Amino acid sequence: MTTSVVITGLGVASPNGLGAEDYWKATIGAKNGIGRITRFDPSGYPAKLAGEVPGFQAEEYLPSRLLPQTDRVTRLALVATDWALADAGVDPKDFPDFDMGVITASAAGGFEFGQGELQSLWSRGSQYVSAYQSFAWFYAVNSGQISIRNGMKGPAGVVVSEGAGGLDAVAHARRQIRKGTPLIVTGGVDASICTWGWVAQLSTGKLSTSDEPTRAYLPFDRDARGYVPGEGGAILIAEDGDAARSRGAHIYGEIAGYGSTIDPRPGSGREPGLRKAIQIALVDAGITADDIDVIFADGAGDPALDRIEAEAINAVLAGRSVPVTVPKTMTGRLYSGAAALDLAAACYSIRDGIIPPTVHIDPCPDYALDLVIGEPRKAEVRTALVLARGTGGFNSAMVVRAAD
Structure with missing residues (x-):
């Protein structure tokens, strides 16, 4: 019998909410977290908007010894982990060290820390570069620092697949739990809103240059013009289902299915891989499209990519209408x-029977999607499909369903 893998804890640091319940309340209330950048002066840059995590003061949550060795992204991840463990009712001291692992996703690592050390190198000399630069910038730093802080010596790793990484990390955590590790800290947090990180993001040519916070990031809209970046994310506690139930844990949902693909080479004439990823996830979950109650779409905000996603969704649904939402329109x-x-939001949708809205957009009817617009929609949600794509052709799909 295949081991069930369940989510028992959520920790969130988001542009529209600090803490999981605050995030969910803000999201159901259609609170926008996108605004003009405040972490540096964006006046000289073509894109000036981002989703920044507000009111986060790391010294309120972390010991002072950690601050000199960590980037903002790691501080957010460490605090989100503390919240997720508390939400799951897990004290790491009560678990054997090798029964806990850490697998997170990262797209950029500690960019702001790296920027500061490069500035020291250029302006003052190599003797002023921190020894912590050797790891604070690295993609795996969140996984490493979480494992050290919590004494977790089980499987550890980092997944680097850009926007698809959050799902891919949870899928890898699921594999490790099925191999015998009872608990894995997983999910993803990114934060690279600094001048060096901003130039790197601008180089893709995909950022929206609109200065209007409510009209800059418009997935599935006629006026889609690129995306607005943001910082933050979610840390989830994934556990062996039987072990979680035996300790009386609250279970948000089961990671029931997962599929991933890579798009073919541009110009090859072959079909993009998103539809196949969805189909693999449904087969893995042992369900059909008729069982899906809501779809959390990737929502690239690029007309060509939005069309690909809409076509993939419609092809899988085969004429069935299913609510589709893009709550990241509130965060970037x-x-x-x-x-x-989005996985955290899917868990709350299952818990509360409510689908969060997509905000600010005027949907293009050509996409033929049942988008949840402006206001949340009440619905019985037993099974959610979450989609994600990353630059480079990564496609991932995950099925989350209510635990029996």
Whole structure:
């Protein structure tokens, strides 16, 4: 019998809510977290909007010894982990060290820390570069620091697949649990809103240059013009279902199915891989499209990519109408944190019987999607499909369903 893998804890740091319940309340209330950048002066840059996590003061949550060795992204991840463990009712001291692992996703690592050390190198000399630069910038730093802080010596790793990473990390956590590790800290958090990180993001040519916070990021809209980046994400506690039930844990949902593909080479004439990823996830979950109650779409905000996603969804649904939502319209695209945050939202949708809205958009009818617009929609949600894509052709799909 295949081991069930369930989600028992959620920790969120989001542009529209600090803490999982605050995030969910803000999202159901259609609170916008996108605004003009405040972490540096964006006046000289073509894109000036981002989703910034508000009111986060790391010194309120973390010991002072950690601050000199961590980037903002790691501080957010460590605090989100503390919240997720508390939400799951898990004290790491009560678990054997090798029964706990950490698998997270990252798209950028500690960009702001790296920027500061490069500035020290250029302006003052190599003797002023922190020894912590050797790891604070690295993609795996969140997984490493979480494992050290909590004494977790089980399987550890990092997944780097840009916007698809949040789902891919949870899928890898699921594999490790099925191999015998009872608990894995997983999900994704990114934060690279600094001048060096901003230039890197602008180089893709995909950022929206609109200065209107409510009209800059418009997936599935006639006026789609690129995306708005953001920072933050979600950390989830994944556990062996039997072990979680035996300790009386609250279960948000089961990770029932997962599929991933890579798009073919541009110009090859072959079909993009998203539809196949969805089909693989449904087969893995042992369900059909008729069982899906809601779809959390990737929502690229690029007309060509939006069309690909809409066509994939419609092809899988084969004429059935299913509510589709893009709550990241309130936060911006959080890179590896985006899909993890959508997973958290899917868990709350299952718990509360409500689908969060997509905000600000005027949907293009050509896409033929039943988008949940403006206001949340009450619905019985037993099974949610979460979609994510990453630059480079990554496609991932995950099925989350109510635990029996």
